[in-house]
Amino acid sequence: MYTPIISNFIVALIILLLIGFAIRTLHRQGKKENCASCGTKKNSACKGCKFADSCH
C-alpha cells in the first residue's frame, strides 16, 4: 500500500535534487564569471573574466 507513495516520493525527490543542483551550479557559475572571480583571495584569478575591465 505504501510502496507507490514511497516510490513517487523518491522519484520526485530525485528530480527536485537534480533541478536544485542544476540551478545552484548555474548560480555559482554566474557568480564565478562576474567580478566576484576577481577577488584577492589566495589562489584566485580571473578566469577569462568578462568584466575584468571594470573589476579592478
Add this chain to the structure above:
Amino acid sequence: MQTIALIGNPNCGKTTLFNTLTGTTAYVGNWPGVTVEKKEGMVNGHRILDLPGIYSLSPYSPEEKLSRRYILDEQPDLIIDVIDATNLERSLYLTTQLAELGRPLLLALNMEDLLEKEGIRIDRKRLSQMTGCPVVQISASKGTGIKALLEEIERSLDQKRLPMQPLFSNFIERYITTIIKDDYLHQIPKGRQMRWAAIKLLEADELFLASMPQPPQAFQTYIEQARKELVEHYDDDVQAIIIDQRYKVAEHIAKDCQIRTKKAKQFNFDNLATSKFGAIPLFIAIMAAVFYLSIGLVGGYTTSWLESFFAFASLHIQVLSDALQVHPLLSGILVDGIIAGVGAVLTFVPQLFVLFLLLSILEDCGYMARIAFIMDRLMRSMGLSGKSIIPLVIGTGCSVPAIMSSRTIEHQKQRELTVIVTPFIPCGAKMPVFALMLTYFFPGKWFIAPLIYLLGILAVVITGLLARALDKHKETNAFILELPRYQIPAAKNIWLQTKDRTLGFIQKAGTIILLSSIIIYLLSSYSFTLQAVDAELSMLATMGRLIAPLFAPLGFGFWQASVALLTGIAAKESIVSTLSVTIGTSSLGSFFTPDTALSYMTFILLSSPCIAAISAMFKELGSKRKLLFAVLWQTGFAYVAALLIRSATLLLL
C-alpha cells in the same frame, strides 16, 4: 600587502609563471596575445598581476594601452620583467622602457631550459650590473629557479632598489636634460618620472600630452625646435630615433651579456607549414585527421555504446517505475525528459574529449600560430585584421572567449567585423548536433566534418569581402605576429585545457540541458489546458508550428526542428536533447533526409550563436543596433546558405 606586476613580451611565458607562482590554472597558449586582460592572484601574501604581453610602452594596441595604464597609474611595488632568455635583445627593448618608470624592476630570464639547446649562455652578473636590476634565471614551465625567484621577490620588495636609466647618445641627452630642468615638468601626473616625461614630450606621445596642461609658449617653441633638430640630425622622425636609441642600448647589453656557442641544426617544419602552396592543403589534411580520429574513429565506437547504455537504463527505469506505480508525470520527466535529453548530449563526450585534446595539442605545439600567419594576407584582403585569425581559432572551442579575444584588434571596424564573423566557426557546443546528424545520415562519411569547418571559413570570407566592398575607407594594418617556436606540448597545459572544455560540456549537460529537457518534456506532453496529450497536440507543438513554416523551404518545416532551434539559443547542445525528447534520436530518419539534415546543420552552423555568445557580442560591439545587425546578418546568411546547400544536395543526390 604589496603589489607585483608581471610584464613582458607576448608569449614569453608570463601566464605560465603566473600559474606556477599562484597555483592557479589560467589559460596558457603557445601563441602571442592569449592574455588580453589582467589576471590577479596571490603569492606569499602579495598581490600579483599578469598583464597582457607587450613589445613596448608606446601603446598601439588595446592590450599595450592596458599594461601601460596599469603600470603608470597603479604604481606596482615591483615589476617582474619576464624575459624570453632565447630572445634577449628584443626583450631588453621593453626593459629599457620599464627602467624609466621609477619602479623596482626584477628581470626573470625565462625558458632557461631552452638556452642550452639554442647554444646560448647568459652572464647574469653582468646583466645585473648593466641594468641595475636583480636577475634570476628560471623555467616557468619546468618549475626550475622558482625558489630563487621567490627569494629575490622578497629581497626586491624590501630593498626597493631602482634600476639604472638607459642613456642615449649625447646629442639626444642634452635635450632631455634641458627639458627635465624646466618647471613645466613639475606638472607631470603623480608617479611619472621626469626623464620618462621628457622623452614622451620629445616623442609627442598623444596619451601623455593629453594628461598634461598646455605648455608655456617658450617651452613649446623649445620642444618644437628640439624635435626639428633631432629630425635634421638623424634624418628620421623622433619616435623612430628614440626606438633606434633604445634598440642600441638593448643590443649593447645583449652583446655584452650573451655568449652564443653553437646552434643545433634543426629540421624546419615551417618550410612546409607556412609555404605558399603546401600550407592550406596541410591544414586541411591535419583538420581532416583530427576529425577522423575524434568523430570517425572514437565517435564511431563510443556513440553506439553510450546510446545502448542510456537506452538500457531508460528501459529498466521505466519498467521499474511502472512496477512501483510511479506517477506517469514523474517517470516521464525522469525517463523521457532527463535521461533522454541529458543522455543524448552525454553520448558525445568521448569524441569531444578527443577533439578538444587534439585541438589543444595543435595549439600548444605552436601549429595554430602558423595558421594565423598563413591566413594573414587572406584576412587583410577581405577587410579583416590578420589578428582576426586568433578569435577564429579560439572559436573552435567556444565563441565567448573567442569574441572577447577580438579586443586585441586595433581598428574598430575590423574588430567589429571579427566579432560578427567569429560565431561562423563551429564551436564545441555545435559538434554534438553535427555528430548526431553525421552518425544517422552519413555513416562512415567523416570527411563531411572538416567540410563544415570549411563552410564556416567560407562564410567568414564572404562576409569579409562584402564588408570590404562596402567600406569606403578600406582600413588596413600590418599584423606583427611572432611565430612561437614549436615545442613538445606540455602535458599539464593539454590536460588542463582538455579537462576544462570537457568538464564545461558535461556541466552544461547537467545544468542547462537538464532543465531545458524537463521543460521541453512538460511542454511536449501537456496542452494549454494542462491535459496530458499526445506530443502533436501539445503546447510545444502549437508554439513550434507558429515558426515552422519559415523553415519549410529549408526542408525542416516541422515543429520539432523549429523548437530545437529555439532551445539552441540557450545552449547549442540543447538542440540534440530537444530532438531526443521530441522525436527520439532513433526516429530522426522519419523526419529528416540527408539533404534536410545537411540544410539543418548549415543553418545551425551559421545562424546566431547561443545567448552567452550574443551577450559577449553585445559587450564587444557596445551597441544594440550593431548587435541587432549582427544577429540578423548571421541568421539571414544561415538561411540563404542552408537553402543553397539543400538545393545543391538535391541536384547532386
